[in-house]
Structures are given as C-alpha cells and as structure tokens.
Amino acid sequence: MATTTTSLSDPSFPKFSSPNHQIKYRSVAAQPRTSIKFRPISPIRVSIDNPNDHVGDDHNKKRTQALELQLLFGNSLSLSSSSSSFSESNFRESQLHPRPLTASDLSSVAKPGSRIRVAYQGVSGAYSESAAQKAYPNCEAVPCEQFDVAFQAVEQWLVDRAVLPIENSLGGSIHRNYDLLLRHSLHIVGEVQFSVRHCLLANHGVHIEELTRVLSHPQALAQCENTLTKLGVVREAVDDTAGAAQFVAFHKLKDTGAVASAAAAKIYNLNILAQDIQDDSDNVTRFLMLARDPIIPGTDRPFKTSIVFSLEEGPGILFKALAVFAMRDINLTKIESRPQRKQPLRSLGDHSYGSLKYFDYLFYVDFQASMADPIAQNALRHLEEFATFLKVLGSYPMDVSLT
Ligand SMILES: O=C(O)C(=O)C[C@]1(C(=O)O)C=C[C@@H](O)C=C1
Numbered sequence: 001m002a003t004t005t006t007s008l009s010d011p012s013f014p015k016f017s018s019p020n021h022q023i024k025y026r027s028v029a030a031q032p033r034t035s036i037k038f039r040p041i042s043p044i045r046v047s048i049d050n051p052n053d054h055v056g057d058d059h060n061k062k063r064t065q066a067l068e069l070q071l072l073f074g075n076s077l078s079l080s081s082s083s084s085s086f087s088e089s090n091f092r093e094s095q096l097h098p099r100p101l102t103a104s105d106l107s108s109v110a111k112p113g114s115r116i117r118v119a120y121q122g123v124s125g126a127y128s129e130s131a132a133q134k135a136y137p138n139c140e141a142v143p144c145e146q147f148d149v150a151f152q153a154v155e156q157w158l159v160d161r162a163v164l165p166i167e168n169s170l171g172g173s174i175h176r177n178y179d180l181l182l183r184h185s186l187h188i189v190g191e192v193q194f195s196v197r198h199c200l201l202a203n204h205g206v207h208i209e210e211l212t213r214v215l216s217h218p219q220a221l222a223q224c225e226n227t228l229t230k231l232g233v234v235r236e237a238v239d240d241t242a243g244a245a246q247f248v249a250f251h252k253l254k255d256t257g258a259v260a261s262a263a264a265a266k267i268y269n270l271n272i273l274a275q276d277i278q279d280d281s282d283n284v285t286r287f288l289m290l291a292r293d294p295i296i297p298g299t300d301r302p303f304k305t306s307i308v309f310s311l312e313e314g315p316g317i318l319f320k321a322l323a324v325f326a327m328r329d330i331n332l333t334k335i336e337s338r339p340q341r342k343q344p345l346r347s348l349g350d351h352s353y354g355s356l357k358y359f360d361y362l363f364y365v366d367f368q369a370s371m372a373d374p375i376a377q378n379a380l381r382h383l384e385e386f387a388t389f390l391k392v393l394g395s396y397p398m399d400v401s402l403t
Contacts, residue, residue: 115138115139115140116136116139116140116160116161117139117140117142117158117159117160117161118132118135118136118139118140118141118142118159118160118161118162118163119132119142119143119144119149119150119153119154119158119159119161119162119163120132120141120142120143120144120150120162120163120164121143121144121145121146121147121149121150121164121165121239121240122143122144122217122239122240122241122242122243123143123240123242123243123246124143124242124267125241125242125245125246125260125261125263125264125266125267125268126143126240126241126242126243126261126264127165127194127196127241127261127285128163128164128165128240128287129141129143129242130194130261130263131163131165131192131194131285131287132163132287134192134194135161135163135190135192135287135289136161136163136289139161142158142159144162145239146239147164147176147177147180148180148184150162150164151180151184151186151290152184154186154290154291154292155184155185155186155292157292160291161189161289161290161291162186162289162290163192163287163288163289163290164177164287164288164290165177165219165285165286165287165288166178166286166287166288167285167286167334168196168219168223168283168284168285168286169280169282169283169284169285170222170223170278170279170280170283171219171222171223173336174219175336175338177288178336178338178364179338179341181288181308181364181393182308182362182391185292186290186291186292187290187291187292187293187294187295187393187394188288188289188290188306188393188394188396189289189290189291189293189294189295189394189396190288190289190295190396190397190399191286191287191288191289191304191396191397191398191399192286192287192289192399193284193285193286193287193399193401193402194284194285194286194287195283195284195402196220196223196278196283196284196285197261197262197275197276197278197283198220198223198224198241198259198260198261198276198277198278198283199259199260199261199262199265199272199273199274199275199276199277200214200227200257200258200259200272200273200274200277201245201248201257201258201259201260201264201265201268201270201271201272201273202248202256202257202258202270202271202273203248203249203252203253203254203270203271204269204270204271205271206254206257206271206273207273208231208257208273208274210254210255211231211233211255211256211257211273212233212234212255212256213233213234213235213236213255213256213257214228214231214233214234214235214236214256214257214258214259215235215236215237215238215244215247215248215256215257215258215259216235216237216238216241216244216258216259216260217237217238217239217240217241217244217259218237219285220241220259220260221235221237221259223278223279223283224259224277224278224279225279226279227274227277227278227279228259228277233257241258241259241260241261241264242260242261242263242264242267242268244258244259244260245258245260245264245265245267245268245270246264246268248268248270249268249269249270250268257273258270259277262275284402286399288394289396294394294395295394295395295396296372297370297371297372297395297396298370298372298397299370299372299373301397301398302368302397302398302400303368303369303370303371303372303373303395303396303397303398304333304366304367304368304369304395304396304397304398305366305367305369305370305371305376305392305394305395305396306364306365306366306392306393306394306395306396307364307365307367307380307390307391307392307393308362308363308364308365308389308390308391308393309321309362309363309365309383309387309388309389309390309391310340310360310361310362310363310387310388310389311361311363311386311387311388312386312388313360317386318363320386321363321383321386321387322335322365324379324380324382324383325365325367325379328375328378328379329375330367330368330369330375330376330379331367331368331369332365332366332367332368333366333367333368334364334365334366335363335364335365335366336363336364336365337361337362337363337364338361338362338364339359339360339361339362340360340361340362343360362389364393367379368398370395371392371395372395376395380392
C-alpha cells in the first residue's frame with residue numbers, strides 16, 4: 001500500500017507547543033536550513049545570524065547576548081533568523097539585571113541543581129523524548145520540529161545536549177542524521193538503546209474496522225508493516241509519532257488512527273485499539289547523545305567509537321580499509337555508506353568504452369574500542385595512510401542495558 005506524506009500545516013493546529021516547557025516552536029519547514037525560529041511566549045526577542053555565515057565580532061556579540069538572555073529568562077527565549085536585533089526594552093531589562101558570564105556558564109556540564117536541557121525531535125510523547133529521559137534522567141526534554149533544529153539548538157547554546165535516533169532494528173538507518181552529523185560540528189558522547197513498543201491509537205468510540213488511514217513517523221510505519229497491511233489502511237507519513245496522535249485527537253478524526261506510544265495515548269487522550277503492533281517484539285531504536293564538546297574516552301568499561309571516512313576508488317580498497325580493524329581484532333558493530341553530497345559522482349576519465357562514473361561514498365563505521373586504547377589509535381593511524389578523509393565523530397560508553 002502506498003505511503004504518502006501529510007503536512008500538518010493546518011494553521012489552527014497547535015504545532016509544537018510544549019505544555020511542560022512553555023516554549024512554542026514555529027514551523028521551520030519553509031525556512032532556510034540554517035535558521036531556527038521560536039515563537040516567543042514573553043515579549044523577549046533575540047536575533048542570531050546563521051553561525052556559518054560569518055564568525056566576526058558582531059556574531060559573537062549576538063551569541064553572547066542570546067546566551068545572557070537565556071540565562072536570565074530561561075525558556076522564554078525566542079530566536080529568529082531575521083536581521084532585527086533584540087528590542088530596546090529587552091536590552092534595558094538585561095542591563096537592569098547584569099549577570100556576567102562565567103567560565104562555568106560556558107562549560108557543557110550542568111550546574112548542580114539545574115536540570116540539563118536536552119533537545120529531541122518531535123512533540124511530547126515521542127519515543128525520542130523517552131530516549132532523552134533514559135539518556136539523561138530528570139533532564140528537561142526540549143521538543144524540536146526537525147533534526148537539524150535539534151543540532152542547531154545545541155550549537156547555539158539553547159540546550160546542553162541532543163538525543164537523536166540513528167538506527168532501528170527493524171527499519172534500519174536514519175540516513176538524515178548520518179548526513180547531519182557531518183554537516184554540523186557536534187560530538188557523539190553516548191548512545192541509548194530504546195525498546196520501541198507501538199500502539200494503534202484512535203479517538204474514543206472509534207472501532208478498528210472504521211479506520212481507513214493511519215498516520216505516523218515513516219520509521220514507525222515501516223516497523224508495523226505487517227499489521228498495517230493486514231488492516232488494509234492507507235499510511236501517511238508525518239514528522240513524529242506523537243505529532244500524529246496529537247493531530248488525530250485535535251481534529252477528532254473518526255476514520256484515522258495513529259501509530260504511537262502508550263504515553264502519547266495518555267497525553268492526547270486517545271484510545272489504545274491495539275498494543276505491540278510492531279513486526280517483531282524486539283524492536284529497538286539506537287539513539288545518539290550529542291554535545292558541543294567530546295568526552296574524554298576511558299578504558300574502564302566497554303566503549304564504542306564512531307568514525308566517517310572516504311576512500312579512493314579501486315578494487316579491494318574498502319576491504320583494505322576494514323582490514324585495519326580486522327588485523328587488530330577490533331569488532332565492527334555498524335557500517336553505513338552515504339553518497340558524498342558535495343561530489344556525489346566521481347569520473348574515472350576516458351576509457352575506450354567511454355568515461356566511467358562511480359558513486360563517491362562516505363563510510364560511517366562504529367567499532368568496539370575506545371580511542372584511549374592504543375590499538376584503536378594505531379588502527380586509525382593506519383587507515384589515515386590511505387583514506388582521503390577521516391573524522392572521529394565520538395568515542396563513548398556503549399549502552400549495554402538491553403543486552
Ligand atoms: O516519532 C517518534 O516518536 C520518534 O521518536 C522518532 C522515531 C525515529 O525517528 O525512528 C524514533 C523511534 C522509533 O523508531 C520511531 C520513530
């Protein structure tokens with residue numbers, strides 16, 4: 001059955017309001033990738049330029065002002081990519097409460113008593129929110145509309161960390177986040193394995209036979225392929241599972257259900273028509289914990305290291321690359337290849353039978369060793385000898401809680 005994409009762009013639909021955090025996010029779908037927009041609750045308005053555009057004094061001043069205001073007013077911060085600077089009254093207000101930044105404000109470690117702020121993609125009730133809570137118990141989970149908004153929220157000091165999905169045991173890799181890992185400058189500081197148990201939700205009084213359409217995140221729809229095929233419903237992809245539940249509830253739909261968590265059913269007052277509808281009871285999503293600074297890797301417990309590299313084209317070159325790990329007995333836990341965005345095709349010049357073009361790939365590899373271990377350092381030194389590009393994305397403790 002075909003999967004279509006639904007835009008939840010009905011202006012009356014309360015997008016990304018977070019009752020817990022009093023932050024309202026405005027859709028950034030129509031904005032350039034590098035912009036981040038928040039609808040203000042308080043009259044405070046701050047403007048931050050795209051950090052990639054320029055990193056001059058002016059930018060740094062605005063960044064400091066934004067951080068200062070965030071420290072003064074917490075969640076009431078509003079960001080806009082427009083060029084207007086923050087208003088005079090806000091400026092006066094910040095002058096009334098001068099609060100010089102200290103070195104500890106700039107450190108990525110949460111102050112005692114303050115809750116660490118963790119960005120996740122989706123709205124309240126999303127699996128990503130639960131994963132953020134598992135990664136950072138008692139954190140303040142901050143909803144973001146898109147993955148790149150979560151990346152930017154960390155980069156711009158609006159939050160301390162982001163927790164984002166990278167792969168699922170049934171649906172496979174979340175390619176968008178592989179690409180974003182390279183386009184942004186965050187470090188992987190941990191991982192979380194989260195058991196995903198999907199429910200079929202509908203408004204109270206609606207029976208399963210009445211459903212003609214089911215909304216959810218594309219990964220969730222893929223993980224429930226068998227159940228949804230048996231039901232014979234049209235599947236529609238939306239930004240996140242909890243957003244689907246919110247939409248069904250807000251519009252009081254009678255013919256449409258949502259695949260989402262039991263937590264989402266409770267939050268949006270929906271009925272659970274069926275539980276554990278994923279194709280396999282072992283349905284696990286692996287999430288990455290991302291921060292502005294890397295952690296210092298240890299050897300006191302099992303560590304994993306994530307790298308990305310590219311290679312020259314040629315027979316056996318990938319075999320040779322992976323051999324640097326095999327010959328040192330280093331276990332690989334994941335390999336993913338993505339076409340290089342900047343140079344997706346490589347031309348191998350003229351041959352008698354014409355010019356050959358190959359896909360030019362980036363290889364993402366996770367291996368089971370810490371960068372504090374000389375064996376891992378030697379393996380990467382060896383790989384560096386012939387890789388055309390190599391970057392360590394992070395070396396972090398493995399989550400062994402589900403094993
Ligand atoms: O939509 C959600 O609830 C999410 O947290 C996103 C997401 C994903 O991107 O894979 C997370 C876990 C599940 O695999 C399904 C969806």
